[in-house]
Amino acid sequence: MSDRADIIPIETPIPADRQGAKRHYGVHPYFTRRPYNVVGDYIRRYSQERDRVLDPFGGSGVTAIEAFLENRIGMQNDINPLANFIAQGIADLTNGKLQDYADALHDIQERYQPQIGEVGNADEHALRELKRKLALPEDIDLPKNSDVGKYHELFSLRQLISLALLKEAVDSITNEDARKGMLLAWSATLSKLNKTFLSAEGRAESRGGSSIFSIYRYKVARTPVELPPWETFYERATNILKAKAEIDQAVNLKRNTGGWCGKFEVYAQDIEELGDRFPGAIDYIFTDPPYGGHISYLDLSTLWTAWLGLSPDPKIREKELIVGGGLNLSENLYVERLGKSVRACIRMLKPGRWFSIVFQHWNISYFEAILSSATDSGAELRAAVSQVGDPIWSMHKKKNSSVLAGELILTFHKTNERRKLKRDGIFDVANVLREVLENTPGEKIYGEYLFNKVVIEAWERSAIHKLNISRNDFIGLIEQFGWHYDEKNHYWVKQKPELLFNMSG
Numbered sequence: 267m268s269d270r271a272d273i274i275p276i277e278t279p280i281p282a283d284r285q286g287a288k289r290h291y292g293v294h295p296y297f298t299r300r301p302y303n304v305v306g307d308y309i310r311r312y313s314q315e316r317d318r319v320l321d322p323f324g325g326s327g328v329t330a331i332e333a334f335l336e337n338r339i340g341m342q343n344d345i346n347p348l349a350n351f352i353a354q355g356i357a358d359l360t361n362g363k364l365q366d367y368a369d370a371l372h373d374i375q376e377r378y379q380p381q382i383g384e385v386g387n388a389d390e391h392a393l394r395e396l397k398r399k400l401a402l403p404e405d406i407d408l409p410k411n412s413d414v415g416k417y418h419e420l421f422s423l424r425q426l427i428s429l430a431l432l433k434e435a436v437d438s439i440t441n442e443d444a445r446k447g448m449l450l451a452w453s454a455t456l457s458k459l460n461k462t463f464l465s466a467e468g469r470a471e472s473r474g475g476s477s478i479f480s481i482y483r484y485k486v487a488r489t490p491v492e493l494p495p496w497e498t499f500y501e502r503a504t505n506i507l508k509a510k511a512e513i514d515q516a517v518n519l520k521r522n523t524g525g526w527c528g529k530f531e532v533y534a535q536d537i538e539e540l541g542d543r544f545p546g547a548i549d550y551i552f553t554d555p556p557y558g559g560h561i562s563y564l565d566l567s568t569l570w571t572a573w574l575g576l577s578p579d580p581k582i583r584e585k586e587l588i589v590g591g592g593l594n595l596s597e598n599l600y601v602e603r604l605g606k607s608v609r610a611c612i613r614m615l616k617p618g619r620w621f622s623i624v625f626q627h628w629n630i631s632y633f634e635a636i637l638s639s640a641t642d643s644g645a646e647l648r649a650a651v652s653q654v655g656d657p658i659w660s661m662h663k664k665k666n667s668s669v670l671a672g673e674l675i676l677t678f679h680k681t682n683e684r685r686k687l688k689r690d691g692i693f694d695v696a697n698v699l700r701e702v703l704e705n706t707p708g709e710k711i712y713g714e715y716l717f718n719k720v721v722i723e724a725w726e727r728s729a730i731h732k733l734n735i736s737r738n739d740f741i742g743l744i745e746q747f748g749w750h751y752d753e754k755n756h757y758w759v760k761q762k763p764e765l766l767f768n769m770s771g
């Protein structure tokens with residue numbers, strides 16, 4: 267067995283560093299981005315410099331970028347072209363000189379700012395004339411649950427023209443590295459200059475966000491906010507310059523302190539195909555698959571992919587791991603594919619290496635699919651850590667009750683001993699829950715932590731299949747044992763004595 271067998275697994279939650287989130291991850295929005303510091307800690311624990319570190323459901327690239335900056339070979343894979351565009355775009359900020367980026371921004375400011383400013387005062391006729399002359403994306407159909415039917419209806423005429431002018435400006439940049447950096451800024455600007463942008467109450471108008479990221483559909487604001495185009499772009503471009511400075515600093519530090527391998531690879535394959543491409547080749551996998559169907563990644567990315575010319579191949583759409591979505595895929599197919607995805611991950615690992623997967627759902631069959639597939643592919647569960655208490659993840663919970671706010675990071679070790687999942691245990695949810703609550707040292711506990719504890723107990727007692735409880739029944743049991751939910755803090759607290767007295771009286 268390799269030396270990696272001696273690695274002591276991470277057993278405790280790692281608080282998410284949201285405040286200090288690195289600027290480079292902030293340059294472009296994406297769905298459900300994992301906290302970089304948590305992912306970074308996992309990478310440092312389970313892999314070594316120069317290792318191949320893969321995230322097959324890579325999203326905006328947090329895993330591969332952290333791995334890359336930690337002097338590993340960062341391997342990003344996603345079927346969503348937007349995800350790969352963002353990940354590659356951030357990694358590419360290591361290319362070229364900061365001054366060239368700054369010069370390019372200055373140059374397009376001189377050439378285009380006045381023209382874009384005039385769009386704000388132009389009358390309808392002048393706008394229509396301008397529209398005829400500019401390169402615009404195809405006016406494709408939007409998903410059925412959108413407030414508007416066609417792509418162009420996502421923009422006011424002014425927004426459409428301003429974005430087209432900004433894009434023309436970016437495309438005219440001759441320095442390739444700077445052009446790519448500014449294209450990332452343009453794409454981030456697109457997130458703000460459209461009618462799905464909702465400004466946050468009580469905050470500056472520009473501080474809002476798109477409904478695509480809050481309610482996961484194309485909802486058009488009743489009174490859309492029209493942000494000033496040039497200033498919005500300029501802010502995003504300045505973020506790119508800051509991100510580049512920060513990334514350059516991280517890379518130079520490694521370069522100067524010995525051996526920089528600096529590799530970042532991007533793949534756009536269905537995870538099962540990726541498994542066939544890299545058998546036994548990977549040193550560590552950290553991944554966060556899609557759970558269920560509340561985020562239709564490919565459909566929701568149309569806002570960007572349509573204009574960037576990155577629309578996904580219709581064939582790849584069929585491979586999306588999702589319940590429902592544009593193709594209305596079934597839950598049975600989803601569970602089957604989730605299991606196959608885990609098998610693909612284990613197949614890709616070298617023997618003796620580690621695999622971490624984020625789990626967050628109330629549906630136990632999803633959990634069982636992960637555990638049974640890993641076990642019968644020759645991997646052993648070595649740690650299950652509840653990452654709870656992050657306010658951002660609690661927000662996520664409010665939006666969709668089937669998705670747990672606090673997630674579980676499951677870590678497996680590839681031993682190559684294939685086993686069948688045992689299903690002969692006895693399990694009583696209420697008893698186990700009572701035991702966990704009685705052994706809770708403090709006065710408060712997160713619901714997700716409780717649920718995760720119960721799930722792991724069921725697993726250890728070979729009775730995962732017996733754990734069939736709805737969210738409401740689970741909540742009912744917690745209340746029955748005298749705990750009550752603190753709405754403000756999103757955790758459970760032991761009931762106060764005077765409340766108990768009132769209830770019995």
Ligand SMILES: C[S@@+](CC[C@H](N)C(=O)[O-])C[C@H]1O[C@@H](n2cnc3c(N)ncnc32)[C@H](O)[C@@H]1O
Pocket residue numbers: 296297298299300322323324325326327328329343344345346349535536537538553554555556557563564585586587588
């Ligand atoms: C939960 S997100 C990952 C987010 C990521 N952890 C981050 O920090 O940005 C899951 C990703 O899986 C991708 N995906 C869905 N089905 C896939 C498949 N069959 N193969 C590869 N990627 C897939 C989606 O496009 C989505 O970006």
